[in-house]
Amino acid sequence: METVEKKFRGRHLLQIADLTADEIMGLLNTAYKFKDVSEREIKKVPTLRGKTIVNLFYEPSTRTRTSFEIAGKRLSADVINISTSSSSVSKGETFKDTVLNIAAMKPDAIVVRHGSPGAPAYAARIAGCSVINGGDGANAHPTQALLDLMTIHEKKGTVENLKAAIVGDILHSRVARSNINALKMFGAEVTVCAPPTLLPHGVKALGVKVTHDIREAVADKDVVMMLRIQTERMQQGLFPSLREYSEHFCLSAKVLKSARPDVLIMHPGPINRGVEIASDVADGPYSLILSQVTHGVAMRMAVLYLLCGGAES
Amino acid sequence: MSEAILIQNGRVIDPSRGIDAVQDVLVKDGVIAAVGKNLAANGAKTVDAKGLVVSPGFIDLHVHLREPGFEYKETIATGSMAAAAGGFTAVCCMANTKPVNDNASVTRFILEKAAAVNGARVHPIGAITKGLKGEELAEIGEMKKAGVVALSDDGRCVMDARVLRHAMDYAAMFGLTIVEHCEDEHLVKGGIMNEGETSARLGIKGMPAIAEDVIARRDIDIAAYLKRPVHIAHISTLGAVESVRAAKALGTAVTCEAAPHHFSLTEKSLETFDANCKMNPPLRTADDVAAVKEGLRDGTIDCIATDHAPHATWEKELEIDQAPYGIVGLETALGLSMRLVREGLFGLPRLVELLSTNPARIFSLPGGTLKEGAPADVCIFDTEKKWTVDPAEFVSLGKNSPFAGWELFGKNCLTIVGGRIVYNPSNL
Ligand SMILES: [Zn+2]
Numbered sequence: 001m002e003t004v005e006k007k008f009r010g011r012h013l014l015q016i017a018d019l020t021a022d023e024i025m026g027l028l029n030t031a032y033k034f035k036d037v038s039e040r041e042i043k044k045v046p047t048l049r050g051k052t053i054v055n056l057f058y059e060p061s062t063r064t065r066t067s068f069e070i071a072g073k074r075l076s077a078d079v080i081n082i083s084t085s086s087s088s089v090s091k092g093e094t095f096k097d098t099v100l101n102i103a104a105m106k107p108d109a110i111v112v113r114h115g116s117p118g119a120p121a122y123a124a125r126i127a128g129c130s131v132i133n134g135g136d137g138a139n140a141h142p143t144q145a146l147l148d149l150m151t152i153h154e155k156k157g158t159v160e161n162l163k164a165a166i167v168g169d170i171l172h173s174r175v176a177r178s179n180i181n182a183l184k185m186f187g188a189e190v191t192v193c194a195p196p197t198l199l200p201h202g203v204k205a206l207g208v209k210v211t212h213d214i215r216e217a218v219a220d221k222d223v224v225m226m227l228r229i230q231t232e233r234m235q236q237g238l239f240p241s242l243r244e245y246s247e248h249f250c251l252s253a254k255v256l257k258s259a260r261p262d263v264l265i266m267h268p269g270p271i272n273r274g275v276e277i278a279s280d281v282a283d284g285p286y287s288l289i290l291s292q293v294t295h296g297v298a299m300r301m302a303v304l305y306l307l308c309g310g311a312e313s
Numbered sequence: 314m315s316e317a318i319l320i321q322n323g324r325v326i327d328p329s330r331g332i333d334a335v336q337d338v339l340v341k342d343g344v345i346a347a348v349g350k351n352l353a354a355n356g357a358k359t360v361d362a363k364g365l366v367v368s369p370g371f372i373d374l375h376v377h378l379r380e381p382g383f384e385y386k387e388t389i390a391t392g393s394m395a396a397a398a399g400g401f402t403a404v405c406c407m408a409n410t411k412p413v414n415d416n417a418s419v420t421r422f423i424l425e426k427a428a429a430v431n432g433a434r435v436h437p438i439g440a441i442t443k444g445l446k447g448e449e450l451a452e453i454g455e456m457k458k459a460g461v462v463a464l465s466d467d468g469r470c471v472m473d474a475r476v477l478r479h480a481m482d483y484a485a486m487f488g489l490t491i492v493e494h495c496e497d498e499h500l501v502k503g504g505i506m507n508e509g510e511t512s513a514r515l516g517i518k519g520m521p522a523i524a525e526d527v528i529a530r531r532d533i534d535i536a537a538y539l540k541r542p543v544h545i546a547h548i549s550t551l552g553a554v555e556s557v558r559a560a561k562a563l564g565t566a567v568t569c570e571a572a573p574h575h576f577s578l579t580e581k582s583l584e585t586f587d588a589n590c591k592m593n594p595p596l597r598t599a600d601d602v603a604a605v606k607e608g609l610r611d612g613t614i615d616c617i618a619t620d621h622a623p624h625a626t627w628e629k630e631l632e633i634d635q636a637p638y639g640i641v642g643l644e645t646a647l648g649l650s651m652r653l654v655r656e657g658l659f660g661l662p663r664l665v666e667l668l669s670t671n672p673a674r675i676f677s678l679p680g681g682t683l684k685e686g687a688p689a690d691v692c693i694f695d696t697e698k699k700w701t702v703d704p705a706e707f708v709s710l711g712k713n714s715p716f717a718g719w720e721l722f723g724k725n726c727l728t729i730v731g732g733r734i735v736y737n738p739s740n741l
Contacts, residue, residue: 200512
């Protein structure tokens with residue numbers, strides 16, 4: 001663990017491409033150790049005592065922010081949450097100034113969630129401490145991809161050479177981009193499935209197969225990841241109605257019949273029951289949705305621990 | 314009156330007269346007095362241009378000088394001096410100031426400010442429509458009387474084809490050319506960079522090339538139908554270049570310009586999320602860059618214009634979707650254009666044509682020639698001078714350049730406007 005630790009200390013985590021496959025496996029191994037911590041009665045280790053972690057969130061997010069917060073607290077770090085509603089952002093301070101001001105208070109890591117792609121990368125250039133991308137626009141969400149890998153790994157015992165499908169709004173999804181990158185790093189064959197209006201124009205650059213037929217997408221896959229569809233996209237004219245969307249792209253029990261018996265169903269949440277995923281599928285035996293949430297805490301503990309370089313417990 | 318200047322032994326390149334030879338140029342009383350071998354000084358100040366190129370001063374048909382309204386980004390004075398530093402003796406400033414240059418009083422304000430500046434000439438471009446709204450025609454006749462040299466809603470496209478049609482017809486009465494920022498605003502809505510493989514990978518909202526293609530095509534069709542001229546600003550796509558090429562072959566009065574960043578960079582530059590690579594039109598693909606270069610070579614593209622768009626540093630440090638579009642260009646235009654000469658794409662005479670002769674012709678501006686009796690607007694540049702771009706050294710208030718740190722060959726040494734030396738840092 002010590003060598004893994006040294007390799008990560010003081011670095012940023014902005015995108016999956018910042019990591020090698022070996023480093024990702026190192027993160028997974030570390031995360032498994034921390035998963036055990038969350039099972040204990042006293043869910044706290046002193047590893048990051050005296051360290052400060054700032055969650056700087058420019059987008060509403062309960063899940064990711066809470067996950068980072070719990071992760072930091074279980075490592076005994078001091079965790080401060082700043083969200084747009086309570087910060088100077090709404091008073092018109094620029095992002096640069098906000099980051100510099102937070103940096104001046106000498107945190108050990110800043111987790112940045114921002115609607116604008118590249119904002120965490122910019123923060124990383126000026127902050128003088130580790131910056132973790134907590135999701136930036138449609139660009140990247142590396143900790144989500146890492147926790148998804150962990151979830152797959154736990155079930156399959158491997159993340160190598162998988163066949164995976166990602167279904168939904170690929171165009172606007174940072175989760176899709178980071179997962180495509182992470183899965184492909186381990187030799188996966190990834191298929192994306194969406195109406196053409198929800199696929200980026202240059203989709204072939206992502207190195208994925210494309211289909212518009214969900215049955216074809218889920219057939220023969222180890223993993224099926226469903227993405228949340230936002231009604232905003234309907235208002236933008238990208239599809240006509242939620243009803244029609246779900247008719248074609250909802251993962252229902254019927255669709256699932258085309259899948260393998262050992263398929264893993266995932267969703268980064270929050271789910272729209274009955275829209276992109278049928279209720280019974282979300283709650284069904286193949287679903288790993290809550291397991292993903294559990295692994296989110298463990299993986300973020302691993303990331304915080306390795307980047308902030310806590311002392312050995 | 315300014316003193317006489319004899320520029321000796323430079324390589325005089327004047328495509329307007331087919332001159333490319335080592336000669337002298339005598340400037341007197343604000344005009345070109347003579348061009349020839351071994352001219353007598355007769356008391357004139359002499360400038361030794363040995364090893365340097367002497368050319369009619371560059372003319373930029375597309376700059377944003379930001380005054381009135383955005384003086385923290387640039388002023389008429391700083392923009393005009395930045396132009397002179399880059400070898401430009403005249404610039405045409407776009408109307409998207411605050412207030413918009415859509416009436417004669419704003420035009421007169423710009424010209425009054427410009428008259429007090431010891432830099433490049435400033436020619437205002439008037440708005441096509443009131444407030445750049447694309448709805449009602451601006452007071453084009455009044456603005457013409459006050460001194461505008463062309464019309465444009467630049468920054469915005471005239472989306473209503475009927476409005477554009479009337480604008481072309483109406484402007485023709487005053488001999489003014491319509492300059493179009495070709496971009497279907499519905500297709501680019503909220504876009505930040507070119508739509509394609511890079512935007513797909515980065516998850517950045519794209520601006521498809523077709524947004525430019527379809528409007529360029531539409532505008533050419535309208536111009537052909539009306540038999541009126543149209544000038545396409547900052548052409549950046551393969552499709553638009555092909556449309557212009559085809560239209561020219563049919564005799565349509567279409568002209569166009571390309572900006573140095575559109576032949577120097579591709580969309581890949583956005584991989585760093587640097588807002589200094591955010592411009593409109595956006596940086597395109599390698600195929601588009603190749604098409605722009607070929608257009609510059611074969612004459613489809615008439616001139617190089619910078620789309621000089623200064624912004625405050627803090628504005629470009631905003632998140633990429635908040636940061637404004639545009640980069641400064643006046644002081645890097647020559648060095649970037651010289652890369653095409655050094656690549657062997659074309660020779661120096663074509664370069665001078667693109668930077669001076671042709672832009673003068675397109676808007677019927679004074680300058681662009683070393684003909685005896687023409688205004689003495691001249692620049693002298695060193696094609697071999699190697700330098701590193703450092704925005705801190707720009708005369709422009711805008712330091713927003715994606716070319717910081719680039720090593721370029723070719724730098725302007727001396728600029729004469731109306732017979733007066735306005736830029737001569739090394740005291741030639
Ligand atoms: Zn424009």
